[in-house]
Amino acid sequence: MKVKISKKDALIVVDVQNDFLPGGALPVPNGNEIIPVLNKYIDLFTQVGAPIFATRDWHPENHISFKGNGGIWPRHCVQWTKGAEISSELRLPPDTFIINKGDRPELEAYSGFQGTLLDTLLKERGIKRVFIGGLATDYCVKHTVLGALNLGYTTFFLSDASKGVNLHPGDSEKAVFEMLLNGAVSVTLSDLEGAV
Numbered sequence: 001m002k003v004k005i006s007k008k009d010a011l012i013v014v015d016v017q018n019d020f021l022p023g024g025a026l027p028v029p030n031g032n033e034i035i036p037v038l039n040k041y042i043d044l045f046t047q048v049g050a051p052i053f054a055t056r057d058w059h060p061e062n063h064i065s066f067k068g069n070g071g072i073w074p075r076h077c078v079q080w081t082k083g084a085e086i087s088s089e090l091r092l093p094p095d096t097f098i099i100n101k102g103d104r105p106e107l108e109a110y111s112g113f114q115g116t117l118l119d120t121l122l123k124e125r126g127i128k129r130v131f132i133g134g135l136a137t138d139y140c141v142k143h144t145v146l147g148a149l150n151l152g153y154t155t156f157f158l159s160d161a162s163k164g165v166n167l168h169p170g171d172s173e174k175a176v177f178e179m180l181l182n183g184a185v186s187v188t189l190s191d192l193e194g195a196v
């Protein structure tokens with residue numbers, strides 16, 4: 001498949017934060033392997049002048065998703081900590097839109113659209129197609145993809161630039177199946193080409 005990228009498209013990089021990388025509080029196995037691939041997507045979108053969005057999990061100390069507060073996750077991505085920082089290995093341009101999510105104590109937000117301005121910012125720019133990759137395939141990437149489909153975007157899942165937690169074996173495969181069933185298109189870097 002060949003997909004031409006133009007400035008009416010957007011790249012959405014989901015939660016590539018220190019806590020989701022090896023050594024972090026909630027590491028995605030081999031999560032670091034997607035960073036060089038994402039950097040190539042970033043180069044391509046930058047070349048054609050397409051906007052780039054990076055979401056980050058941005059939890060308060062008392063977030064509902066943490067064990068002890070009724071959730072299933074270890075404490076992770078607490079606002080203003082090193083673990084919540086987007087990986088410095090990701091070469092995001094200075095005009096990247098940073099989207100914080102999950103910043104209210106009582107609400108979980110796996111989707112980058114939930115409780116954020118992401119949809120508004122995309123619509124303001126006339127964006128019709130979004131290209132989504134990052135961490136983790138079976139949680140925030142999946143929910144961001146489903147959110148985009150629900151809002152009417154033509155949605156591409158970047159299969160070579162996403163990795164899952166796989167709390168239960170097979171979770172990532174199931175997530176991919178669910179995304180495709182809902183209309184997402186799975187692509188890799190070799191499917192894309194720049195068109196200025």
Ligand code: VGL
Nearest residue numbers: 015057073135136139140
């Ligand atoms: C995520 C678990 C908890 C994610 C966020 O970014 O996929 N997963 N919070």
Ligand code: ZN
Nearest residue numbers: 057065077102
């Ligand atoms: Zn979280």
